[in-house]
Structures are given as structure tokens and as C-alpha cells.
Amino acid sequence: MPVLRSQHLSHSGLSHRPLRARRRHRRPMSPARSNCGPSTGSSKQVRRHRGQLEANIDVGRLQYLLAAAEIGSFRRAAEILGVHQSSVSRAAQQLEELLGVSLFERGHFGVRLTQAGHRFLADAMPAVEQLDAARRSAGAVGRAEVGIVRVGIFTSLAGGFLRQLLHCYSSRFPSVSIDVHDGGRREHLAAVRTHRLDIAFITGAGPIEKCETAELWRERVYVAMPSDHPLAAKDRIEWNLLQNAHFIVSRSEPGPEVHSYIMRRSADFSTYPNIEEKAVLQDTLMNLVALGQGITLVSAAWNSVAVPGLVLRPLTAAEDIVPFSAVWSPKNDNPALRRLLSVAHILAGRWRKGSSDWATETSFSACMKQLPID
Known part of the structure; x- marks a missing residue:
């Protein structure tokens, strides 16, 4: 009953086109088959794919490839790197899939780079070296091996505790620059709060708004x-x-x-x-x-x-002995500042065992041996 079949389809809201024709009509055309070029959405997808590709090529995988290319074996490269062989071979396979080319020839001889592999690693080497240098540099700053600490002072550096402190600190961390600023109490406190100074040494003791303080030494007037x-x-x-x-x-x-x-x-x-x-x-x-x-x-x-x-x-009176304190911002995360505070507390005889913030008694002894004898 063709007529009844047609009416039934019409009532169900479906068109009279054959099923195969409807499916062909709904299939989106690929950019390669379109006469008017790729659409804006397709361009975004290409860019997104490219970004995902770059993100997936991490330094660890490149180091695996460099080791395998130099040694000529996934197994021996894994042994030297201290990882499983599957980690090296999987990294190579994943990169090949991401790039869409073969990077290694595999055989009874082991592995060796293809022409595409040679070109890829040659282009990638500068990036690997730059990232490795950046990693070492950041680690050195985090350990306060390099960097700068800006210090505000109020008293003379000709002698006394402050001179010893800066001498000891520069001896232990010679690659950290100490930028010293003369000034008064009000000026130094404003600079500490705005992080224009990392630390200031001023007269007086007691709490200061928006700052951390520590009394370190006293001097007679x-x-x-x-x-x-x-x-x-x-x-x-x-x-x-x-x-x-x-x-x-x-x-x-x-x-x-x-x-x-x-x-x-x-x-x-x-x-x-x-x-x-x-x-x-x-x-x-x-x-x-x-x-x-x-x-x-x-x-x-x-x-x-x-x-x-x-x-x-x-002056003879007890009132004429003046305390000196270190003042710094609790929001200042400069590693060089943390090291300076550690050395300052050590010289003041206030180290704490088992603390990561303050140095140890051994560090104190080593530091004191480097101090000049006045």
C-alpha cells in the first residue's frame, strides 16, 4: 500500500526523500572537498590541534629521543636515564603520532634517526637547551644562589653587627647582589611595605603595622x-x-x-x-x-x-642602649631575603633546630669562621 505508507511518513514529520539521500545531505563537507575553502570553524580546529601538538611535545620526551638517537638503542637509553624501556619507546611512538612522521628506523641494529628525525631534533635542540638553562637558573634563584636583596640601613657599616651580617652573607652567597640604601625610619618602612626594599634595619623594637620585625642586636649611644x-x-x-x-x-x-x-x-x-x-x-x-x-x-x-x-x-645609663631590629614584609617571597634573615638570626644567636626557615648551628659555625677579626 504505497499511498498509506507515504501518508504515514508524512504524518510522522519525515520527508519523502530516500533514507540514503537524507544521510548524504546531513554529512558535513570536509575542507578539502569544499570548493569555497575551509570555514572559520575549521581554521580554529586546525589552530587548536596545533596548540595541543606543541603542548604535548614536552622536554622529557625530547630528552628521551636525544638519548636514544645518540646511543642507538631504546633499551640502553632507558638504562642510562633510569627509566623503563617502554617509557622511551612509548615517548618516541607518541611523538611520531603527533608529528605524523617516522623519527626512527627500527631494526636488528637498534634504532637510528630518519631524515625527518634528524631535522626535528636539530630544530628542537636549541629549545631543549634554553629550557634546561631556564630550569637551572630558576632553581638557583629559588635556592638564593643568585639574585638580589635590597637592604635599607640607618647606622654606619664601619663596624658592628650589621657589617658582620653583610660580610657573612656575601661570603656564603657570593652570587647574590646586596643593594644597600641609606635612609630614615619612615622612608625605609614605606619602601619595605611596597617591596622597593626587601629588608630594613632600624632603631627600636616592637610590632610595626603590615610588617614582620625581629630585634637582633643593641648598641650603646x-x-x-x-x-x-x-x-x-x-x-x-x-x-x-x-x-x-x-x-x-x-x-x-x-x-x-x-x-x-x-x-x-x-x-x-x-x-x-x-x-x-x-x-x-x-x-x-x-x-x-x-x-x-x-x-x-x-x-x-x-x-x-x-x-x-x-x-x-x-653614655652610662641603661636608657642609652638602643635596640636595632630587622623589618620586612610578610608578603615578600624573595629567597635571598629568607637566607639573609637566616644568617641574621644565626649571628644574633637565635637559630632554631629543625626549621627550614632558619639555618643550622653548623651553618653558624661556618659563617663565624669567615668573619674578620676586628
């Missing part, structure tokens, strides 16, 4: 005066002897902090000090002191600096 000053004959100075003194400080750091210190200590004796500001750097200020223009206060590190006509005398 000294009075710098000309050698012919009346107080130069004394071995030690008590603060009440300075009530009528003429102080000079620099306008630049550390002058402002020295000015504040003089004001604070003078207030303990209910006196108002005579302080004159000079538009000079600290080194010039010390020479002005030697020339008799006034006295000033300095840290113990200045004992290692020889200035003609200048003498230093320590």
Missing part, C-alpha cells in the same frame, strides 16, 4: 666630641653633664631621629637642649664636630671610623 673638649678627658659620660652642651645634627637622616632622641633624654632631666641643624651628611657632620662646632650622638658602630680630632665617649 656614644657622644662624639672634639678631642680638646672638656669632657674628652672622661672615660664615660653621664647625661646630666650634657645639659649645657651645644648639639649639632644633620637635616638628613639620621639627623631627625638623633634630634628626637636628644629631646627625649633631655626631658628626663627637665631641660631644653641647644640643638643646631646642619645641611650636611653624616660624614661631614662628624668632621664639623672634630672642628669644634658642637657635639652629637652616634651609635657604637662609629668607633670603627677614624676622624682626625674626633673622640667618642659612651
Whole structure:
């Protein structure tokens, strides 16, 4: 019953074309068989396939191929690389499938590169060497063997703890550059928070907002005066002897902090000090002191600096011992900074056994042997 069959198909929503014709009509045409060239979607598929191909050619597979090509055997290459033979042969087979060419000739002689294999490895070698160099370089930075650490300082490097610290660190990590910046407390803290400095060493102790701190050492405050000053004959100075003194400080750091210190200590004796500001750097200020223009206060590190006509005398009070702290950002992940913190804690006698963040007692002993004897 042709008519009834046709009506049934019509009611079911299907066309009257033969089944074979319908299937041929629904089959998408390939770009090669199309007269108008590949479509945009086909181009995207080609690019996607190419990207997947490049991603699948990893360095490990290339190293397997290089070893097999040099030795002439998948088995012996696997033995040298410390992997299973199947890993090497499978890597070669997968690359051949990805590239669509044979890279090796296989036979009773073992394996040897085809012409396509020679060309492929010759082009791939620079990339392998560059990636291997990048891996070694990144590993060296991660171990703080190379790199840079930016340090803000407040005191002199002529002597004392800070000089020892930087000397020890540079001895243990000679390929790490130490970039030292002079400055004041406020300037250094702003630079640490914005990672323009990795670490700063400043006076004082206690918590600082958005920073990690560690008190590392203390220094006694000294009075710098000309050698012919009346107080130069004394071995030690008590603060009440300075009530009528003429102080000079620099306008630049550390002058402002020295000015504040003089004001604070003078207030303990209910006196108002005579302080004159000079538009000079600290080194010039010390020479002005030697020339008799006034006295000033300095840290113990200045004992290692020889200035003609200048003498230093320590203040006796316990209040005149100043703590120095390291300050750094908890968000700073510079490996060179972590190493510097380890060495700093070691020199301060604060190492912890079993900690990956701090170095060991053995490292401390090795470091101390390299320190100069003052």
C-alpha cells in the first residue's frame, strides 16, 4: 500500500526523500572537498590541534629521543636515564603520532634517526637547551644562589653587627647582589611595605603595622666630641653633664631621629637642649664636630671610623642602649631575603633546630669562621 505508507511518513514529520539521500545531505563537507575553502570553524580546529601538538611535545620526551638517537638503542637509553624501556619507546611512538612522521628506523641494529628525525631534533635542540638553562637558573634563584636583596640601613657599616651580617652573607652567597640604601625610619618602612626594599634595619623594637620585625642586636649611644673638649678627658659620660652642651645634627637622616632622641633624654632631666641643624651628611657632620662646632650622638658602630680630632665617649645609663631590629614584609617571597634573615638570626644567636626557615648551628659555625677579626 504505497499511498498509506507515504501518508504515514508524512504524518510522522519525515520527508519523502530516500533514507540514503537524507544521510548524504546531513554529512558535513570536509575542507578539502569544499570548493569555497575551509570555514572559520575549521581554521580554529586546525589552530587548536596545533596548540595541543606543541603542548604535548614536552622536554622529557625530547630528552628521551636525544638519548636514544645518540646511543642507538631504546633499551640502553632507558638504562642510562633510569627509566623503563617502554617509557622511551612509548615517548618516541607518541611523538611520531603527533608529528605524523617516522623519527626512527627500527631494526636488528637498534634504532637510528630518519631524515625527518634528524631535522626535528636539530630544530628542537636549541629549545631543549634554553629550557634546561631556564630550569637551572630558576632553581638557583629559588635556592638564593643568585639574585638580589635590597637592604635599607640607618647606622654606619664601619663596624658592628650589621657589617658582620653583610660580610657573612656575601661570603656564603657570593652570587647574590646586596643593594644597600641609606635612609630614615619612615622612608625605609614605606619602601619595605611596597617591596622597593626587601629588608630594613632600624632603631627600636616592637610590632610595626603590615610588617614582620625581629630585634637582633643593641648598641650603646656614644657622644662624639672634639678631642680638646672638656669632657674628652672622661672615660664615660653621664647625661646630666650634657645639659649645657651645644648639639649639632644633620637635616638628613639620621639627623631627625638623633634630634628626637636628644629631646627625649633631655626631658628626663627637665631641660631644653641647644640643638643646631646642619645641611650636611653624616660624614661631614662628624668632621664639623672634630672642628669644634658642637657635639652629637652616634651609635657604637662609629668607633670603627677614624676622624682626625674626633673622640667618642659612651653614655652610662641603661636608657642609652638602643635596640636595632630587622623589618620586612610578610608578603615578600624573595629567597635571598629568607637566607639573609637566616644568617641574621644565626649571628644574633637565635637559630632554631629543625626549621627550614632558619639555618643550622653548623651553618653558624661556618659563617663565624669567615668573619674578620676586628
